[in-house]
Amino acid sequence: MNLVAGLLLILPLAMAALLGLFGKRLHGKTPGLLAFGMAATCFGLAVAAFLHLRGLPEEARFVEASFWRWLDLGSGDQRLALDVGVWLDPLSVTWALFVTGVGSLIFLYSISYMEHEEGAWRYFSYLCLFLFSMLILVLGENLVLTFLGWEGVGLCSYLLIGFDYGKEVAARAGRKAFVVNRIGDVGFLIGMFWTWKLYGTLGHGEMKPIMAAVTAVPPLLALGYFVGACGKSAQLPLFVWLPDAMAGPTPVSALIHAATMVTAGIYLVLRLSPLFVAAEWALDVVAWTGAATALFAGLIALRQRDIKRVLAYSTVSQLGYMFLACGLGAFGAAAFHVITHAFFKALLFLGAGAVIHALHGEQDLWKMGGLKHHLPKTARAMTAGAFALAGIFPFAGFFSKDEILGVAFAQGYAGDPSRYVLWGMGVLTAALTAFYTARMMTLCFGGTSRVDPHLHPHEAPAPMAIALQVLMVASIVGGAALGFEALHWMPLHHWIDPVLAAPPHPTHLPPALNWGLMALAMMIAVLAWRIGAKWYGGDFAPARQAELTAPRFAKLLQGRFFVDELYALLIVRPLRFVAELCLEFDRRVVDGLFRGAGSFSALLSTTVRLAQNGVVHAYAFWMVVGAVLLLTLALA
Amino acid sequence: MVPQAWYLLLSALLFGLGIAGFVARRNTLVMFMSVELMLNAANVVFLAAARDHVPARGSACALFVIAVAAAEVAVGLALVLALFRLRKSVQADEVRELRA
Numbered sequence: 001m002n003l004v005a006g007l008l009l010i011l012p013l014a015m016a017a018l019l020g021l022f023g024k025r026l027h028g029k030t031p032g033l034l035a036f037g038m039a040a041t042c043f044g045l046a047v048a049a050f051l052h053l054r055g056l057p058e059e060a061r062f063v064e065a066s067f068w069r070w071l072d073l074g075s076g077d078q079r080l081a082l083d084v085g086v087w088l089d090p091l092s093v094t095w096a097l098f099v100t101g102v103g104s105l106i107f108l109y110s111i112s113y114m115e116h117e118e119g120a121w122r123y124f125s126y127l128c129l130f131l132f133s134m135l136i137l138v139l140g141e142n143l144v145l146t147f148l149g150w151e152g153v154g155l156c157s158y159l160l161i162g163f164d165y166g167k168e169v170a171a172r173a174g175r176k177a178f179v180v181n182r183i184g185d186v187g188f189l190i191g192m193f194w195t196w197k198l199y200g201t202l203g204h205g206e207m208k209p210i211m212a213a214v215t216a217v218p219p220l221l222a223l224g225y226f227v228g229a230c231g232k233s234a235q236l237p238l239f240v241w242l243p244d245a246m247a248g249p250t251p252v253s254a255l256i257h258a259a260t261m262v263t264a265g266i267y268l269v270l271r272l273s274p275l276f277v278a279a280e281w282a283l284d285v286v287a288w289t290g291a292a293t294a295l296f297a298g299l300i301a302l303r304q305r306d307i308k309r310v311l312a313y314s315t316v317s318q319l320g321y322m323f324l325a326c327g328l329g330a331f332g333a334a335a336f337h338v339i340t341h342a343f344f345k346a347l348l349f350l351g352a353g354a355v356i357h358a359l360h361g362e363q364d365l366w367k368m369g370g371l372k373h374h375l376p377k378t379a380r381a382m383t384a385g386a387f388a389l390a391g392i393f394p395f396a397g398f399f400s401k402d403e404i405l406g407v408a409f410a411q412g413y414a415g416d417p418s419r420y421v422l423w424g425m426g427v428l429t430a431a432l433t434a435f436y437t438a439r440m441m442t443l444c445f446g447g448t449s450r451v452d453p454h455l456h457p458h459e460a461p462a463p464m465a466i467a468l469q470v471l472m473v474a475s476i477v478g479g480a481a482l483g484f485e486a487l488h489w490m491p492l493h494h495w496i497d498p499v500l501a502a503p504p505h506p507t508h509l510p511p512a513l514n515w516g517l518m519a520l521a522m523m524i525a526v527l528a529w530r531i532g533a534k535w536y537g538g539d540f541a542p543a544r545q546a547e548l549t550a551p552r553f554a555k556l557l558q559g560r561f562f563v564d565e566l567y568a569l570l571i572v573r574p575l576r577f578v579a580e581l582c583l584e585f586d587r588r589v590v591d592g593l594f595r596g597a598g599s600f601s602a603l604l605s606t607t608v609r610l611a612q613n614g615v616v617h618a619y620a621f622w623m624v625v626g627a628v629l630l631l632t633l634a635l636a
Numbered sequence: 637m638v639p640q641a642w643y644l645l646l647s648a649l650l651f652g653l654g655i656a657g658f659v660a661r662r663n664t665l666v667m668f669m670s671v672e673l674m675l676n677a678a679n680v681v682f683l684a685a686a687r688d689h690v691p692a693r694g695s696a697c698a699l700f701v702i703a704v705a706a707a708e709v710a711v712g713l714a715l716v717l718a719l720f721r722l723r724k725s726v727q728a729d730e731v732r733e734l735r736a
Contacts, residue, residue, distance in 0.1 A: 614735025616728040620659050620667075 001052055002065040005086035008045045008096065008135055011038050016128035023121025032111035035124040039107040039131060043100040050093050058498055063088040064141060064205045077200060085141035087204040090496045094335065095138040095267055098342045099260045102471070103131055106255040109350050109467035112460065113251050113357065123163055123249065130156035134260050138267060142203040143192050146268070150188065150232065153261045154181045160256060161248040173247040180241040184231015188268070191224030195275075204271070211274035211501075222279035225268055226286055233265025235323060236293045239316045240564055246308040250353030253308060258315050258345035263338045266319070269326045270335060273501035277329065283504070287327020291425040294320025296561070298432035302439070303547065303557040306363045307352050310440045314389060315345055317429060321404055324426060328419070329503035330407040332493040336483055337400035339492070343478045344388035344396055347471035351382035354464055355444060358457035365440065366544065370449030374457040377465060379445045381472040386441045388475040390434035391525045396479030398525075401430060402518055403485045407507045409517055414506040427524060434525040438532030446537050486514050643684035650677035664716050664726045668709070675705045 015038040023031050053061045066085035073080045107127065114120040133152025140146045154177075162174030196202055198221070199210050229235070234242035245257045256262070269276060269286065276283050294317045301313035318341050325334035356363055358375055372379040388395035391402065405426045412419035451457065459465065482492040509517070536543050547554070556562070611622070650673055657670030679698045686694025720726050 612735065614732035616664075616731065617659060617662070624655055624659060 001049065001063045001088070002067075002086075004045050004048050004052075005063070005065045005088060005139065006067060008042055008049070008139065009086070009132065011042055011045075012128045012132035012135060016125050016132060019121050019125035019128060023125055026121055029111050029115060031121040031124040032107070032114060035128055036104065036107040036111060038128060039100060039104040042131065042135070043097075043104045046093065046096040046100045049088055050097055053088060053090060053093055054495075061090055061498070062205070062208075066141065070144075079200070080196060080202070082142050082144055082202065084145065086139045087141035088139065089204075089499050091267075091270060091335070091499045092138045094339070094492075094496055095263070096135060098339050099134050099138065100131070102259045102342050102346045103134075103255060105467040105470055106251050106259070106346060106350065109254075109353070109464045110249075110251040112463045113353060114249065117249075119163075123160070126156050126159045126163070127252075127255070130160065130256065130261075134264070137264055141205065143195070144202055146271075147185075147188060147192065150228070150264060150268075151185070153256070153264060154178060154185070154232075157181070157245065157256050157261060160252040161245045163248055163252070167247070170247040173241075173244040177241040177245050180238050181231045184228045184238055187224045187227025187231070189224075189228075191221055191228065194218070194221045194224065211272070214274060214278050217275045217279040217282075219279040219282040219285075222272070222276045222282035223285060225272055225275075226282065226289075229265030229268050229323075230289065231265075232268075233262050233319045233323070234293075234316050235265070235289055235319065236296060237563075239293060239297065240567065242316055243309055243312040243560070246306070246312050250308065250349060250356060253312070254346045254349030254353065257312065258349050259342040262315065262319055263322075263342065266322045266326065266334055266338050269323070270331050270500055273326070273331045276326070277501040277504050283327050283329060285327070286323055287422060290320045290323025290325075290327055291422045291429075292320070293317070294324060294429040295425050295432075296320075298429045298436070299557055300560045301436045302432060303554060304560075305365050307355065307365050307368070307440060307444060308349075308363055310365070310436060311345070311348055311352060314348075314433065314436065315341075317433065318345070318389070321401060321426065321429070324422060325404040325407065328404070328407045328411060328422070328507075329501070329505050330404060330507055331500040331503070332490075332497045333400065333403040333407060335496050335500075336492055337397075337404060339482065340388065340396035340400045340475075340479050343471055343474040344385040347385035347468065347475050348382060348389060350464070350468055350471065351378050351385060354378045354460040354468065355382075355457075357460060357464075359451065359455055362452070362455075365443040367450055367452065368444045369447045369451065370445070371451070371457060372445040373449075375445075375459055377459055378468065381468040382445070383441065384472045384475050386437045388479070390437045390529055391430055391521065392434070392529065393522055394476075394480055396475050396477070398522070399479035399482070399484055402521055403483070405430070405521060406485065406509055406514060406517060407503075409513075410507055410509045411505045413509060413513070416505070427521060430521060431524050431528040434528035435532040438529040439536050442533050442536040446533070447539075486511065486518060640684050640688055643680055647677045647680040647684070650674070650680065662727050662729050664719065664728050667728060668712050668716070671708070671712075672705060675701055 015035060019026075019031050019035065026034075049063075053063070064085065064087055066083035068084055069081070070084045071080065071082045107124075110123070110127065114123050117123065130153060133149045133156055135149070137146050137149025137153060140149060158174045158178040161177055162171045164170040165174075192202060195207075199207065201207060201210070227238075231238045242257055242262065246253055248256075276286065297313045297316035297320060301310050301317065304310045304313060318337070322334045322337050322341070325331070325337060355368065355371060355375065355378060358371075358378075359368070362368070384395060388397040391398045405423055408419050408423035408426055412423055460468070483490040547558075559565075611618075654670045654672075654674030654677060657673065658667050661667055661670065679701050682694045682698040682701070684694075686692075686698070716726055719731065723730060
């Protein structure tokens with residue numbers, strides 16, 4: 001197992017180095033094929049790790065493999081000893097499985113997508129480095145290794161968003177992602193320092209018994225980690241980087257900003273779930289942040305014209321659901337939604353990539369339409385993903401989303417009325433989700449064509465199509481295969497729940513109520529979908545007119561609630577002002593001193609220089625004057 | 637016996653002539669001669685003092701001055717020669733290369 005775990009980390013890193021150092025000499029599809037081969041091998045290794053763990057009895061399902069001692073600082077109570085090693089348990093292996101699984105498909109897709117791009121080797125090198133970072137994030141045997149991966153995915157995200165660094169938008173978006181993530185990282189670091197101070201260890205293996213016994217945790221400690229999670233998983237108020245991250249190539253959006261990296265925040269919360277449960281009101285903060293983000297991003301997604309932006313906001317919104325589940329204590333449900341979301345969101349993004357590819361870079365929904373006749377396969381695959389996103393039975397998203405809503409309602413039913421509010425927000429978001437997904441699909445594939453007549457859209461080449469087909473199947477059956485709570489069919493929960501904290505609140509509803517709620521959610525989703533499809537289907541002119549002459553609230557949505565502008569006003573502008581002040585101070589006072597010293601001596605020397613006129617007689621004269629002066633002084 | 641004041645007066649006159657010549661004349665050779673004049677004015681003072689006070693010390697100083705003067709002439713004349721070869725002239729005001 002040590003070998004498998006080691007290879008899981010070494011292979012992506014080696015491939016990243018190989019492609020980064022020598023990739024420039026490779027041409028065409030070679031770098032992509034190499035990277036894909038590596039990713040597929042990693043998936044195989046992850047499966048091997050999974051099978052190994054499955055074979056163990058439930059309470060012994062973990063493997064700790066240390067490769068070498070990394071740090072050994074201090075002594076006694078103050079000792080911090082860290083190994084470089086791997087911690088395999090159901091949680092980390094689950095993450096490794098879908099990261100490498102969905103990742104391989106996206107690598108495969110990228111082979112065609114990036115074939116004609118300049119610098120594809122660079123792209124694949126970054127992608128491999130990303131895979132390495134993500135794997136060390138989830139598999140690392142202590143929190144510091146997790147943090148290393150955490151930073152690594154942040155770096156790769158920056159590199160890949162800014163892949164097209166010649167474009168100002170891309171470079172700017174890359175910087176934004178980096179800076180916003182850094183704010184979250186501070187929270188993570190504080191959490192880590194505090195954890196070490198309290199418990200004297202950061203290793204996952206050593207923390208397992210400690211966390212099992214812990215009864216009270218400072219809420220701020222847990223919230224420190226949560227701030228980190230908010231940054232990485234794009235929650236309020238740190239979500240602003242994710243929509244901008246769409247400046248990167250579309251497969252990157254699919255891999256990083258939908259399926260894998262953004263789930264790192266959820267992973268962290270799940271990994272430390274006992275701390276969150278023991279930290280009084282911390283979980284409530286998580287729940288309300290999640291629900292608010294879900295609703296907020298869902299509203300914004302209603303009126304975006306850029307197809308990738310719609311998907312980006314839907315990602316933010318779905319991540320909100322996951323945090324809502326974490327906050328409710330339904331950690332298993334959060335993991336479930338992470339996985340189904342990875343399937344269908346990767347599918348939607350890759351489908352959107354195929355559409356954009358077919359339209360030579362057009363991303364504006366208003367300039368699409370009628371594409372189902374040109375791209376039937378893509379349309380079919382994306383429809384499956386869209387149904388899954390909208391939560392329509394029996395597609396994957398339905399099961400996980402419904403489980404989360406069910407838990408919220410169950411807690412309300414058990415006597416906590418505020419949970420009904422959370423449930424309401426969740427249901428409203430579900431309706432919004434169905435509506436904007438229908439809008440996106442209809443604007444893109446339905447109705448009449450508004451495509452530039454010079455373009456001749458064509459189906460994506462084979463590797464892209466294969467990736468789409470596989471993900472389509474996963475989006476259709478992925479939910480039902482992993483769990484259906486109402487029928488007590490919960491393989492994922494049986495697998496992953498033992499390593500997560502037990503829910504602090506009730507999570508089960510009476511069956512009749514459960515089925516009723518499910519039917520209600522289903523009806524709402526279908527209804528919202530129908531409305532959206534009808535509104536934007538058929539003749540485009542009135543819908544367009546309605547969007548253009550929108551009332552004030554809709555303008556707010558189009559402007560994305562002007563959050564970016566608000567941050568610019570509240571944070572960026574004051575910071576800029578301070579920076580300008582410092583610049584002026586530096587220019588005038590600090591530079592002034594140095595320049596003043598310089599120009600003063602220059603002035604002095606120009607004056608004195610005049611004496612050096614080269615006339616021997618003048619020198620003689622002044623010599624005499626000097627001698628006379630000295631003499632007078634000596635005699636006086 | 638000639639009073640010492642006369643020697644001092646003579647020395648001052650010679651020294652004044654030397655300064656005047658050194659500052660006023662343009663010919664480097666004459667300037668050199670003026671320098672010699674000033675050195676010898678100093679010698680006159682030394683010797684006058686040697687006669688009236690400490691003979692050995694004053695005479696020794698005068699001898700030193702003569703030695704220094706000889707050395708100075710050797711270097712100075714060499715410079716003047718070099719200057720003449722370069723410029724075909726020994727006029728001091730024609731040499732202004734050292735102007736800043």
